[in-house]
Amino acid sequence: MSSENPSALSDRIIQLETAVAHLQHDLEQMHQAFVSMHLELKGSKDQLARFEQKLQQLSEPAEMRDATEERPPHY
16 A cells, blocks of 8 residues: 555555546537638638639630620610
């Protein structure tokens, strides 16, 4: 058995429990930050995909029309 007295052992256990509680809190905070960053990154990726699609549409050649075959808007 240990030569430590029960009071010292109790204090050591309290210190360890306190350290574990702080680590759990920090881990939860890091997890929340990770989730937030993941959602922000997903939103940015979605927005980038929409921009790429729009750019693709804008870079496609315009449809060639024959103005002589089109009827004026008042017909």
